[in-house]
Amino acid sequence: MGISSSLFFDRYDSQKQTLYRRIIPTEDQFEEQQERWSALADHLTSALSEKSGNTITTWLQGSYKFGTQIRPVRAGEEFDIDLGIYFVWEGDPSDGDYGPKALKGMVQESLSDYSSDSVIEVISPPKIRCARIRFKGDFHIDVPAYHLDDERDTRTLATEEDEWEESDPKALYIWFxxxxxxxxxxxxxxxxxxxxxxxxxxxxxxxxxxxxxxxxxxxxxxxxxxxxxxxxxxxxxxxxxxxxxxxxxxxxxxxxxxxxxxxxxxxxxxxxxxxxxxxxxxxxxxxxxxxxxEADVSAAADKWSDAFEHFFPLPDVEAIDEEVSKTQHLPVRAFNPEVDVTAVSRDNPNHKWSGRNAIGPIPKNCDIYFQITNSGAMPPNSVVQWMVRNEGDEAEIFNDLGHRAGTGVTAKERSAYRGTHHMDCVVRQYGIVIGRRRIPVRITGMAMARRNPLKLPQWVRLRGRR
Incomplete structure (x- = not known):
């Protein structure tokens, strides 16, 4: 059994910070997507049936259907859902009243007619093989249009190039x-x-x-x-x-x-x-x-982090080092980085917080400065790497679970999400880890009041005197 298996997946604790837990949507995100595609499917079924005179069916496909959807890996990217729309008539695609571009045009028009406060935009012009509608909550739904012959259970994709393309997502799902x-x-x-x-x-x-x-x-x-x-x-x-x-x-x-x-x-x-x-x-x-x-879980986690970056969680380094030193009589590490942390409010620079190897609680919207204070003791040819690993509901809502934060003896970040997050400092010499430090950063849900509040016009300020 791999020494870091519990950092990949924990069958007994679904909320533990594992790789699997960090790369999948939360229950709230999944439920929101489910509500959105279900409502959109109802709208398209009704609207397209009326427009075309055909029976309309829908079928989820792609990663959402397969159960392999992943979280966007960078802030600003989106979850993807594929909702197939099927125009039903007997025979071949050419036996219907509409060509492929006409079907796609009806789908695009019906998406544009969809009224919901959650919609951001309908992408125009549409993609070659689908239409796309974007929603609040960082996800979009791709809507490909197909001809379906129910009798033969065959499907053909309509493309923007006014061509029919052989494609059967249901057959692939059944195979899997x-x-x-x-x-x-x-x-x-x-x-x-x-x-x-x-x-x-x-x-x-x-x-x-x-x-x-x-x-x-x-x-x-x-x-x-x-x-x-x-x-x-x-x-x-x-x-x-x-x-x-x-x-x-x-x-x-x-x-x-x-x-x-x-x-x-x-x-x-x-x-x-x-x-x-x-x-x-x-x-x-x-x-x-x-x-x-690797002989210990920390070293294995460092290796896996080369592949999965901030999504791969780190274990409790100090506890593991203590256990390793007791049971295997191995040196803990060659260099112990000591990190001074300073936070300065962007709203009021007079407010500052500091700590050694940890900081918080601090408010949102602070610049946070990290500096290794004993860098002079680092062995020659050492390289320092910083990695942000975020946790908690707010970071998950914004799909921002971390990123690489640069190299060198200093780093700078900003407080944005409520919760306890970590800045991880790893020191390598010739590619081998010789030191590491997990720096907890505790952030509250409040931001500091501005040093110079916005001045309201006199007529606004006097309203309260009536």
Whole structure:
């Protein structure tokens, strides 16, 4: 069993800060999305039935349907939901009264007619294969339009280029669901989420990133090749799946759609982008091998953080170091960074707070300065890396669970969300961790009053005297 398995997933405590807990939507976010797509589906079913004269059905697809949706990895990015709209008529797509562009046009028009305070905008012009509507709460719903022949149970996608495209999301879902029993499917879904999060962190551009479908098929087919006995803890399973995927792609770079052998799922990536993806998978495999070979959980967590950044939680470093030194008689570390922390209110710079290796409670909207005070004692060729790891309801609502915070003996951040967060300081020499410090930052829900409050016009200030 991998030494850091409890940091990946804890089957006994769903609220514990694990990698899995940090990359999935909260219950509130999931319920909000569910309410929004359900209401939108009702509207589109009614509106499009009236516009087209056809029977209209809907079907969720993509990561939301597969149970592999992940949290946006950067603040400002959005959750994605795919809601398929199906225009029903018998026969081939060409037997209907409408062409593909006409169907997409009706969907776009009906989205524009949708009235809700939660809507931010309908993207115009629409995407080639779907329309998109954006909602408050950092998520959007993509709405592809299909022809459905109920009798034959066949689906064809309408495109903006006025062409019909072979596409059957239901068949792919049935393939995935039937590939595993319930217990193994749950494990595979977690593995897909890990790889999707890693890919989103590694490839910031959506266009150069491997698609969700490509990752899903690679992970699922690798998992199918594993015997049931080889499914164990999530870190061990991830290592095995990575090894299987890398071996497969070294032998054959083609990844056929399991329900459409004419489609290469890797075909949408340019050759250089696909090369980069495969090389990055090999780097991730190396990280997994090294992490599983570490003797203590802190060192393993540091390795996994190279792949999953701020999403991978750190253990209680001091407690683990104490246990390691007692049981294995190993040196705790070569350098113990001591960090002075100062917070200065942006609203009133006269208000300052300070601490050593911790700070708080402090209000929101403060500049926070971190400085290693004993940097002169660092061994030669040391490199200091800072990482913000946020926790709590507010950070989760804004999908801001952290980020890399730079290198050097100083760092600067800002207080934004209520709760206890951490600035993690790691010191490396020749790539080996020689020191670390977790710095708790406790933030209250209040902001300081402005030093010079905004002056109201005389006629406003006098109103209270009546």
């Amino acid at each position: 669901k039937s590939s595993f029993d319930d217990d193994r499917r749950t494990i595979v879904r977690r593995q897909i989420r890990y790889l999707k999060t890693w890919a989103a962190l590694k490839f910031s551009s959506v266009d150069s990133r491997p698609s969700s479908t490509l990752i899903t098929v690679l992970v699922a087919e690798a998992a199918v090749s594993l015997s049931k006995e080889r499914f164990s803890e999530d870190d061990d399973t991830l290592q095995l799946i990575l090894g299987s995927i890398v071996d497969r792609l070294d032998y054959d770079r083609t990844v056929l759609n399991p329900v459409d052998p004419d489609e290469d799922l890797a075909g949408r990536l340019e050759a250089k982008e696909y090369d980069s993806f495969i090389d990055s998978l090999k780097e991730l495999q190396k990280i997994a091998d090294e992490a599983l070979g």
